Amino acid sequence: MNKVAIVTGAGSGLGQSTAVRLAEEGVNIVAVDVDQEGGQNTVEMVEKLGQEALFIKADVSKPEEVKKYVDQTVEHFGTIDYFFNNAGISGNGNYFLDNSVEDIEKVVGINLLGALYGVRYVADVMVKNGKGAIVNTASSAGVIGQDSVVTYSATKHGIVGLTKSIVAEYGKDGLRANAIAPGPTETPMVKDFFDANPEMKENAEKGIPQRRLGTPEEVAELVTFLLTSKAEYVNGEVIRIDGGFTNTK
Ligand SMILES: NC(=O)c1ccc[n+]([C@@H]2O[C@H](COP(=O)([O-])OP(=O)(O)OC[C@H]3O[C@@H](n4cnc5c(N)ncnc54)[C@H](O)[C@@H]3O)[C@@H](O)[C@H]2O)c1
Structure with a gap:
């Protein structure tokens, strides 16, 4: 029987790459996103690899929609083996004191509450099954402090606490x-x-010991390793994948 993975934020970036990489390993995919077009693209990519895929449009910041994507997955596939709890937004990049309460609530709602709701409903299924693997997407800003991303950083530190606890x-x-x-x-x-903003890219690369940005494919490889039985005894860890960036801070 093929394994079943839910991937949130599956319509783009890290979510899409990971959905495709998991499909290469024979995993069926439930692609969750607010973006219908991106989510459908991912479904097509997974199907081309011969796996079954289902798009569920859901906003992870709404608990009833999170419950819906979990219930629909179980109805359709009968179980959940893997969960890539990944949907997130970066925020507006302004200094903290230039953020409104609404700006703060938006980032916390999607990045932190969305991740908590996801684990709340998915782990319920996994614990009842006596097995299951979750990867939560934090960030460099979840392990070090960084300016211009105070709320984002707070949510990503929260992801670390959620994972360990x-x-x-x-x-x-x-x-x-x-x-x-x-x-x-x-x-x-x-x-x-x-x-x-090419000058900002150059600046960012200068701060990374490997002098380049990461690729979505590199991240997808790590997530796939962590979700599958190859990482059976890795638990509660925060794995940095940043070319040495946070190591130098
Ligand atoms: N790209 C980076 O440099 C980087 C670095 C560290 C962490 N991250 C984290 O990785 C995750 C994925 O980011 P990405 O770079 O792939 O971004 P992305 O914008 O390419 O993809 C994010 C996806 O999440 C979806 N999404 C946004 N809000 C949603 C919501 N409320 N409900 C459901 N889906 C929603 C978007 O539609 C999009 O398809 C995020 O949690 C982000 O914070 C990214």
Whole structure:
């Protein structure tokens, strides 16, 4: 029987690359996103690889929509083996005191509450099954402090706490959860930004010991390793994938 993975933020970037990489390993995919077109593209890419895929349009910041994508996955596939809890937004890049309450709530709602709701409903299924693996997407900003991203950084530090603590509670029930902390990675969003601001790209690369950004494919490889049985005894970890960036801070 093929394994079943839910991937949130599957319509673009790290979510899309990981959905495709998992499909190459014979995994069926539930692609969750607010972006219908991106999500459908991912479904087509997975189907081309011969796996079954389902797009579910859901906003992860709304608990009822999170419950819906979990319920629909179980109805359709009967189980959830893997969960890439990945949907997120970067925020507006302004200094913290230039953010409104609404700006703060938006980033917290998607990045932190969305991830918490996801684990709340998915882990419920996994613990009942006595097995399951989760990868939560944190960030370099989840392991070090960085300016212009205070709210984002707070949510990503929260992802780290969620990952460690859920394992403390449910590791005994067969649940594995790890977090990834990518540095700047050339997803479409980041690529468009740096294409428009080439001097900022140069600056970013100077701060990375390997002198280049990461690729979505490199991140997808790590997530696939962490989700599958190859990483069976890796639990509650935060794995940095950043070319040495945070190591130098
Ligand atoms: N790209 C980087 O440099 C980088 C670095 C560190 C961490 N991250 C994290 O990786 C994750 C993925 O980012 P990415 O670079 O692939 O970005 P991306 O913008 O390419 O993809 C994010 C996807 O999430 C979806 N999404 C946004 N809000 C949503 C919501 N409320 N409900 C459901 N889906 C929603 C978007 O539609 C999009 O398809 C995010 O959590 C981000 O914080 C990215």
